[in-house]
Amino acid sequence: MSQAVRVITLTMDGREISARGDQTVLQVARENNMYIPTLCHLTGLARVGSCRLCLVEVKGINKLLPACVTRVEEGWEVSLNSERLSKYRKSILELLFSERNHVCAVCVSNGHCELQTLAQTLGMTHVHFAYRYPRLAVDGSHDRFVVDHNRCILCTRCVRVCDEIEGAHTWDLLGRGVNAQVITDLNQPWGESDTCTGCGKCINVCPTGALVEKGKSVREMTKQRQFLPYLTLMRERRW
Amino acid sequence: MSKARVATLWLDGCSGCHMSLLDMDERLLELAGKIEMVFSPLVDQKEFPENVDVALVEGAVSSDEDLEKILKVRARSKLLVSLGDCAVTANIPSMRNPFKVKDVLDRAYIENATLNPGAPVDAVPTLRPQARPIHEFVNVDVFVPGCPPSADTIYFVLAEILEGRVPDLGAKTRFGA
Numbered sequence: 001m002s003q004a005v006r007v008i009t010l011t012m013d014g015r016e017i018s019a020r021g022d023q024t025v026l027q028v029a030r031e032n033n034m035y036i037p038t039l040c041h042l043t044g045l046a047r048v049g050s051c052r053l054c055l056v057e058v059k060g061i062n063k064l065l066p067a068c069v070t071r072v073e074e075g076w077e078v079s080l081n082s083e084r085l086s087k088y089r090k091s092i093l094e095l096l097f098s099e100r101n102h103v104c105a106v107c108v109s110n111g112h113c114e115l116q117t118l119a120q121t122l123g124m125t126h127v128h129f130a131y132r133y134p135r136l137a138v139d140g141s142h143d144r145f146v147v148d149h150n151r152c153i154l155c156t157r158c159v160r161v162c163d164e165i166e167g168a169h170t171w172d173l174l175g176r177g178v179n180a181q182v183i184t185d186l187n188q189p190w191g192e193s194d195t196c197t198g199c200g201k202c203i204n205v206c207p208t209g210a211l212v213e214k215g216k217s218v219r220e221m222t223k224q225r226q227f228l229p230y231l232t233l234m235r236e237r238r239w
Numbered sequence: 240m241s242k243a244r245v246a247t248l249w250l251d252g253c254s255g256c257h258m259s260l261l262d263m264d265e266r267l268l269e270l271a272g273k274i275e276m277v278f279s280p281l282v283d284q285k286e287f288p289e290n291v292d293v294a295l296v297e298g299a300v301s302s303d304e305d306l307e308k309i310l311k312v313r314a315r316s317k318l319l320v321s322l323g324d325c326a327v328t329a330n331i332p333s334m335r336n337p338f339k340v341k342d343v344l345d346r347a348y349i350e351n352a353t354l355n356p357g358a359p360v361d362a363v364p365t366l367r368p369q370a371r372p373i374h375e376f377v378n379v380d381v382f383v384p385g386c387p388p389s390a391d392t393i394y395f396v397l398a399e400i401l402e403g404r405v406p407d408l409g410a411k412t413r414f415g416a
Contacts, residue, residue, distance in 0.1 A: 097328070104415025105324055105331060105386035111415070120413035125382040126327050126374060133369060135337035 010076040025067035025078060026054055036080050037089060037118055040155040041068040042205055044228035046164055051155060053089055053118070056080050064088070090124045098129040099178065100136060101150040102208070108221035109209030115153060116208075136181075141191030144214055145203055149181055152210035158182060158202035165231050170196040182210075201227075243292045243401055246278035247322075248312055250298030250305045251332040251370055255387040256323040257281065257297060262390035270394075273401055291316040293400055295393075299329040300371050304364035313377035318400060321372070321379045322393070324386040324414055331386075332370035340366050381405065385412040392416075 006021040012034055019028040024047075029036050040051035049069035056067045059077040064085070072078075079085065096102075096115060104110050118124075136149040156173065159182065163169040170193050174183045184190045203211045204223045212221045249257060257280060263270070277291060278284045287308070294316035300306050313319055324330035335343045344358040344366075373379060383396055383406075392412045399406035 101334065101337070102414075103328075103330055103334060104413075106334075107415065116414055120410065123409070125384055125408065126321070126372070126379075130375065131329065131333065131336075131371070133333060133336035 006074075008072060008074040010072055010074065010078060012078045013080050019072050021072065021074075023072055025056055025065070025070050025072055028072050029067065029080060034080055036067050037122060038068060039114060039118065039153070039207060040157065042157050042161075042225075042228065044165070044232040045157060045160040045205070048156060048160070051092070051153075053092055055085060055088060057082055057085060086122065089122050091128075093119055093122060093124045094127045094129055096153050097124075098127050098131045099134075100152065101133060103150075106218055107151065107209040108212050108216040108218060109151075109223075110219045112219075112222045113209060114207035132178075139184075139190050140214065141189035142193075142196070142198075142214075143191065144198065145190065145200065146212050146214055147182070147184075147190060148210055148212070150210075151208045152182060153208060154180055154182070155207060156182075157205040157207065158211055161201045161205045161228070165228070165235065166197060166199050166201050168195045168197050168199075171202060242273060242275040244277045244288075244290060245274040245293045245295070245397075246276070246287065246291045246312070246316065247280070247295045248278070248287075248297065248308060249280045250296065250308065250326070250373070251301035252298030252323060252325040253331075254280070254297070256295075256325075256385075256393075259323075259385075259387040259390050260295070260393050263394050264390070266390075266394050270397060274397075287311055287315060289315050293318045293320065293397070295320045295322045296326050296373055297322050299325045299332040300367070300373055300376055301332050302364035302366050306367070306376060309373055309377055318380045319377065320381045320383060320396065320400075321374060322383050323388055324384055325370075326373050327382050327384050328414065329370045329372045336369040340368060383408065383412060384414045385416040386414070388412045388416065 007018055008021050009016060009018050012029060017028060017032055026036055037053045039053050040048055047069045049066040052066060054067040055064040057079040058065055104116050138146065138148045140146045159171040162171045170184050171182055173180055174187055175181060184193045185195055203213060204225060209221060276282050277288050294312050296319060300309055321327050325332055348358040349356045383392065385392060395411060396406045
């Protein structure tokens with residue numbers, strides 16, 4: 001922490017809070033045990049602010065701000081869970097569910113899925129939008145892992161962990177909008193990738209059942225995330 | 240107080256939600272004092288009656304017959320409950336949706352058949368192009384996700400409705416539960 005960082009005060013949902021000026025709204029909220037839903041964010045990976053679930057309201061600012069990439073400022077009055085935010089967050093989840101084929105009942109990650117848990121936590125009981133039911137591929141060419149694009153929400157955690165922590169950059173995005181999908185190398189089958197080290201970090205950061213170990217049945221796929229803070233710390237020290 | 244007229248309907252689902260309903264065990268006796276089961280796969284009644292208070296619907300709308308049924312049930316019921324993931328999301332029946340109906344039938348009845356290959360054409364309802372959730376066709380009053388929703392969840396839903404409240408499911412159930 002540099003010496004120039006100031007301590008500031010602000011309110012969150014009416015509560016007076018002190019924070020460092022270089023912290024994000026999300027960091028401050030979590031430090032104070034206040035809940036903001038997140039999906040693309042994962043501590044230890046670069047922040048991209050793409051899922052928009054962490055949007056919050058700040059009094060006097062018209063647009064909603066993503067808590068994971070917004071620094072706190074002196075005197076801010078932040079709302080974390082207004083009715084308007086709740087409505088938007090549910091709509092975001094509904095769009096994610098309707099975009100691809102999320103069939104929780106037969107998913108290996110059933111019971112351990114961040115998307116499924118968020119739907120329950122935020123009270124999203126059904127999808128108002130028309131489901132798209134697209135036809136998407138499942139790539140099982142890797143010896144140990146599978147990517148099921150039906151369950152991918154394009155959070156890019158796999159892309160970031162592979163690039164930033166493993167240093168392989170096997171994963172990336174292809175296409176735009178509704179046609180976007182994660183790819184390995186130059187859109188080759190995963191099993192033929194020259195760069196994949198088989199480390200399994202992407203599997204463990206994936207919030208859904210899109211990236212999983214082979215041979216798992218319904219409900220069997222649990223993700224291990226303990227390694228990420230340690231690896232991030234070690235990288236920082238070494239470099 | 241007169242008994243509430245309750246009906247259950249089975250569209251494109253595995254009947255797991257109905258099994259879960261029966262799993263309420265001795266609480267069924269308690270409910271029997273408060274409700275009259277006027278239509279259900281579990282009772283011998285051929286025609287869906289008029290003036291139903293609560294209709295619990297399991298399954299997605301997958302065939303023309305399903306659509307006819309759900310329209311009739313909606314018109315004749317005060318409260319319609321979308322029961323289980325198939326009704327709410329189309330769930331497992333929807334896994335055929337990315338494919339053409341003919342390809343699905345060929346796969347099941349010709350490619351994988353060892354005896355008498357050929358899709359049935361007589362006496363079975365015609366499949367619609369896709370299995371869809373019921374709220375895409377009719378208004379739904381209460382959504383109960385779960386595959387299947389537990390007996391506790393279904394009992395809670397019925398008990399709340401009978402008390403005149405809208406059930407707040409919160410942590411009780413979820414998609415795939």
